[in-house]
Amino acid sequence: MPRLAAIIVEHCRPTIVLLSVTALVVFLSGSLTLLAAEDGPVEFFTSYCVDCHNADVTSGGIRLDNADRRDWAEHETSLYFQRALKVLRSGKMPPVEEQQPPDSQRDTVINWLHDTLMRHSQSESTVLRRLNRSEYENSIREMFGMEFEVPLGFPPDSKAHGFDNIGEGLVLSAPLMEAYFQSAILVADSVFPPPAKPTPSSEAHMGPTDLVISYSSGLVVGDAMRLAAKSEPLWRSSTWATKYEVTTPGKYRIRVNASRFAPPGLMPPFPDPMRLQIRARSLNERDGSSVSEQRLLAEFDVTQESPDDFECVVELYRAETPIFYFANALVDGDSDEEDAASFAALLRDMFKRDPRLLAGWLTVEHGRGLRGGVGWDRVKAIRDSEDLDLSQVDMSEEAVDELVKKMKGNDYTETVVYQFFEEGPALEIHDIEIEGPLEIVEGPQDRIQRKIAERFLGERKSKKDNAYIKSVMRRFLTNAFRRPATKSEINEYAGLVREHIAAGHTLEEGLHLAIRTALMSPYFLYRGHSPGKLNDFDLAARLSYFLTDRPPDKKLFKSAKRGQLSNPDKLKQQARRLLKSDEVGTFISNFTGQWLGTRELADIMPDARLLDFTLEDREAMIAETEQFFAEILSKNLPLSTFIAPDFTFMNKRLAETIYDREDIEHDDIQRVALRENDLYGGILGQASVMMATANGVDTQPVLRGVWVLENILGDPPPPPPEGVPAITPDTRGAKTVRDLLSAHRADDNCASCHRKIDPLGFVLENFDPVGRWRTHYPLHATDDDGKPVTKDGAPIDATGTFSGDIEFKSIHDLRRHVVGNIDQFANCLAEKLLTYATGRPMSYADKQEIQQIVARNLKEDGGFQDLLIALICSETFGTK
């Protein structure tokens, strides 16, 4: 059970922090004074808590006998005492049956904990934050205006506090630095590629046997390649030279020697000129690409039965080769309705003209062997047989109808076309000559590269070398470092370039080196360099990487440069603008992928006995969640919409296989109104979330319960005690998971957490591992023939008592509970958003601010977008 293990490992945070020298100093200078002054917490804890919370007895995983020896600078220590503070405030501790402290002492300790937590929150600023992989890619794309992906094998980022963009989790390892080193070369080469040598002009001569035949695209008969189909996939209709490929973009002369082949006979006539098209295709593309997508170079009318030359001078680019295509051929092997109808009409015409052919097709054995030339040989043998007695063949209209109806698909078109190759009408290609490059031209790849270089270089005007290099560096470094480059930085980089030139290299090589250098600079790779309140540029970067996963765009950067972002109205304005951009989609997929765990779907392959799962299913599930989130955000819907919406998103397949609906017709994901009594919907009922919180084979209520506490209610349980074995599902179905978990209720130590965890898991048990509603556990067995069958096993029991006093009977009760305590969900979501945005876990002080923002939002009936904007304007967001 690797997933369970992983969760437990993440769950088991080290709670015992050893006293370090620095911690001692912090402690002595801070809290101890307070302790001494006011009959402090140590005495309070000793009197009321340590009987149950000490080194030996750690009820609830808490010990308070060493409160004075903890390192408060640690986030974990803070979380630990936040829990203590929570139970003290709620009056849940000390338990009612134990001796109670006087209110004044309780208040003193509460205040002390609050103050101490607040004071230590300041040390929890974001540590220097490295760009993660997608931020790095997007930064390079934006800087150079080009497409860019890191090479394969680029080291992955690790997660901390639930996300892959958290400062402390983003380690810079040696292999990663090597990857940056390599990747910087790729980028620099894209701007200033090493010079390529042009190839000298040459003449290539191709006969019919030097041409490609694939599927039934052509056939060599005598001295000609015959073409007879106009199917759209080029490998079913076109031909091209097997050994010709352009390496230098340029003008080329193509000469084709072609003729018509349409002898009189029983085949359909071809009165029109035969249209020979020459198109250019890249050999790096799939062989199955569409003909119409290939660049049309020339078109000729072939009208003579005798070979004739057709010549054109055309541009061909790197990796291209010309393809030859009979554009008005009679056979159309495409499967769309219109083409299929035209093929059927062609067959009827052929059958009318030649009853013996019809008889051949009616008599031949149909089946998989009947394909291509082999198939045609067989039909032909019957047609041409002296034994064929037409009176013995049923050639009634019905028989013809049935035959034509049957003759659909590649097997038949590939067979029929052979008759055209042999008997016409077909277009014949006798030979081809290609000469060039007659003249070198700029190909599309060169044009793209030139534009990138031009953009990088800017206008030189009349600047001297040195001034010019500096101007290039100023612009480049400002983009790379996301703030105006300093004078000394510009001078140093310009110096680097000049020294390189002085050592005998070109200007381009010098700039190539400057690009490689800056892309390894700590000013590019890290963000958030200065402590305290963020300056305008750091704030702009935090905002843009948050909402768009990339560096600030021009407008945002300009606003930062003008010092406007410290004005909340301007900040809001920028945030709202970015929320409307297309790039916000990256934020939505990154954030939901991690908060709701939908990224996990890539690693889960559902049990084939449950579902014939496809990649499209996975995409549709994720799209539902993302579009749902996007809808709430863009329409500024209330926070409760996440839990209890009246709509969701789905396509036909998702509707039919998961949600048991038959009224969705489109393959595209669309907004769908939920019907009364629908059991799914909202994040506590979406297939993606239910699948992500299971393992593809069975559900584990504890995992889902913990997941809901952490991600919906914001109340993560403490780590489980060590040495508790994972539960092995009983595959024979004799015991339900509930039976297996009954131990939790029997043991007090377990019950303290599991009375919250288990009911949340149980109430979600109706959702199977792929998110379908179920009323029974499946029982997999085999029938008498040994075939696997699935039957209903034990019924699902979703009931439970959450937290000791809240009854859950069905999923509706859970949704009702969360909506009834929507502040809890809103706080949880807000904390996740700011953790993602700031790259650090929320400190005690941060949480205090978040609570205020959430409370205001709910009081003012605000929507999700309002909340997000308010969070962006918070002190938490604006501080390193």
Next chain:
Amino acid sequence: MLHHQTSRRTFLKAAGISMALPLLESDAPLLAAGMKNARAKRLVCIGTYLGFHQNAFYPEQAGRDYKTSTLLKPVEQFRDEFTVFSGLDHRAANGHTNWSTYLTGKRLGDISLDQIVAEQIGNDTRFQSLQISAGKVSRPMNYTRGGVALPMIERPSVLYKKLFASAEDQARMDYLLDSGQSALDKVLDEAKHLKQTVSSRDRQKLNEYFAAVRDVEKRVQKQRAGAENPVPQVEYALPEFDPIAPTLMLECEEIMYDLIALALETDSTRVMTMNIGGLGQVFTLDGRTLRAGYHALSHHGNDPDKIRDLVRVETEHIKQLSKFLGQLKQKTDGDGRPLLDTTIVLLGTGMGDASRHSNQDLPTLVAGGGLKHGQHIAIDHTSDNSHLLGDLYLTLMQQLGLEVDVFSNASRNMNEFLM
């Protein structure tokens, strides 16, 4: 900042660039302890998309005294150097997609055999592993531990360039390393400067940066020193064009086999795979153009004419394998032993019967690698208890010195047949 819509973004393909700095390949994983006991040192996995016609591939008799089957005739001279297996599979579901379970075991997208092996034995050579294809292929064959499908080199010229850099390429590599050194010096200075202005926690964080840059510096220096061991040069005449046209797939396959042999001989890598395609190409064999494309032939529906032509094409694959085994017997490793003695060659497929798209009962052949050969091992794949293809893979891995006893759904091995 430059701001562009994704759709308008220009795309620069880094063709020919990936060959730069082969020594900086990837993070070197831990070397398994048992590697010293390896009896085989190299692994080559060949996969054909359309598989092999079982009736022509499998000998009728099991055991040592089997009568050579039609398809095995071209490789008969190496009878004692290989073992042929029938009845092995991963118990994976049927269909085109699951072809890609050939090297992964039951689950699609799990790490493939070659990559498990490469992690362990691939770290002393210039390339941890190389993946190539003959013909354009539609299904991936190799997956990393993270489930990423690896791309394949489809052009012989690109593979050649990667393996045997020209003097020109070597010079450029040296230039990039030398100038890269001054780039590293510069950014180290920047980091030192930055260190003075940041908080103490950030200073600690920056230590990661310093350590990483210094490590890269060391590797750059090591590689520059490696100039005394330049990239190997071989005498091999590549054709002037890349045989990537569909009808030239068999020619491509032949050249790729030659390059695999050269790569192993020069110890450029020890793990190589070749994915052999199979689409609609119509081959001309011995001057006769076949009457249907390769793919159409594989859907033979038991039509004898089609099967005959299909077996003609498949015979070409076996001829090429035979030629390749011959090269491995002739070429020697550093100790003067035939390469074949220490190279495991696996020929297999994810397709049991292309005519029915069945992924069961996969025709498999293993040659070389110091294993005990000469038999047809017939496994009854309808029995629940019988050996899985993964069991064979476990034996191969153990022969390569890996300490593994589980692969996908398999946890036994087939040592009793091969060792």
